[in-house]
Amino acid sequence: MKFGFNKLVIVVAGLVLIGGCSESKKTQDAQSSSEATQSSKPSRDGSWHFKVGQRVTSKGPSKRVELQNKILTAESQCVAASSGKTSIYVSELDSKNPVAENNRVQRSASVIKIFIMIEAFRQIKAGQLTLNRQVIIPADDRVGGTGELANQNTHQLSVKQLLRLMIRNSDNTATNVLIDKLGGLAVINAEINRLGCSHTKLRRKMLDYRALQNGKDNVTSVSDLGKTLMALSGHRLLGHPYDSEMLQLLRYNSNQSKLPALINRKAVIYNKTGEFPDYGVQNDAAIVKKGKRAFVVVVLSENGTQQKQINAMQMLGKRLYSIFFS
Known part of the structure; x- marks a missing residue:
């Protein structure tokens, strides 16, 4: 099954990448309100890709724009707090506008x-x-x-x-x-x-x-994992009962030390982690559900320091829980 996307044109703020996860040597506050007048389009995988600190200034529905900006801020904080190369994908279930930073x-x-x-x-x-x-x-x-x-x-x-x-x-x-x-x-x-x-x-x-x-x-990327978990969560991957059985396996992952660690236990979490200390790798890919609402979050971090990476993921999970469920 191929994953499609709906095209949408939005205006984004042109801030540069931050610190060690940046391809630029310049740094700038993630909350800056400076805006670019150029347009941005989704990538082939259907997700919107941003540099750290960019913000959505679309004339579209204000609630959607506000949500995306909150997600971007949370992602930027995670990237800045992590060490090494960090990529992030976040999307509400069935959203046509997932947000990915540093997808690679x-x-x-x-x-x-x-x-x-x-x-x-x-x-x-x-x-x-x-x-x-x-x-x-x-x-x-x-x-x-x-x-x-x-x-x-x-x-x-x-x-x-x-x-x-x-x-x-x-x-x-x-x-x-x-x-x-x-x-x-x-x-x-x-x-x-x-x-x-x-x-x-x-x-x-x-x-x-x-x-x-x-x-x-x-190898993989946050967008590959993100769109796969989106399809799985929506039972659009292999269909019933196979998607349900895969979700049940992910439901009881023994490693809850990263994205799920600070999330309210009222949420249901399906996740799979990855670690390779020899290369400074700490990864986590999760579906978080509460009631009828759910979101997917994927973080890939390599060439980093383990405790900084894990702490940053924990805080991202907590912030996203607050954004989507508060």
Whole structure:
């Protein structure tokens, strides 16, 4: 399924990027009211891309403009507080105007596992695989990092069990076993392409340091993840019941230390994190729901300092909760 977009012309304020996440050496206050008279158009992925500090000054509906400016301010504060390269995507569910800052290709770490999960359920929907199918766990797929399966004396598990371990516990061994069972990197990348996620590539298995040394890492972008979560949340990815089952896996993610950490517990959160400390990577992609309203938020941060990145994500989650639900 390809993701479309509706074109809209808005006027944006031309402020430059801030600090270490900027391509410019100049800095400027994110709240500045200086405005540019040029027009801006959405990118091919349907989201509006802004530099840090830019503001919407459209003559369109005032509530929409006010909401977008609040989102932009929250994103700018997160980027400024993070270290390294930080990208952000935020959108209310079913909105035609998602807001992305610094959208670019970045290291995915374990958020790439969302796309592996999608391919598994695509094959289940096609009748090529079942959740109860038992899968042998080869010794070659046992790796360290996150998860406990590598240290357990377990020789086979069902596809359902492997998916639960991969998503809820980010188990790297379970992920490698599923990659093999699904047909390898090329098969999963074909599904990623079908989704229209042009920035996302699965180039190696988990903890394959030889591939890393050869310059092959898994990558994605906030817009690829954002539009995928938007479709999943709206049950437009694979349809019922497959989207619901994927959401249930994301619902009980064991890592709630980033975007969800300071969000009111009355909200329902579906998320997948990614960490790769060797490269200063801290990522989180989440759907946040309360009542009939929901929003998607994705943060990718690399080459940074872990505590600054996590603190910035926590504050972004808190600010967005207040923006959408207060």
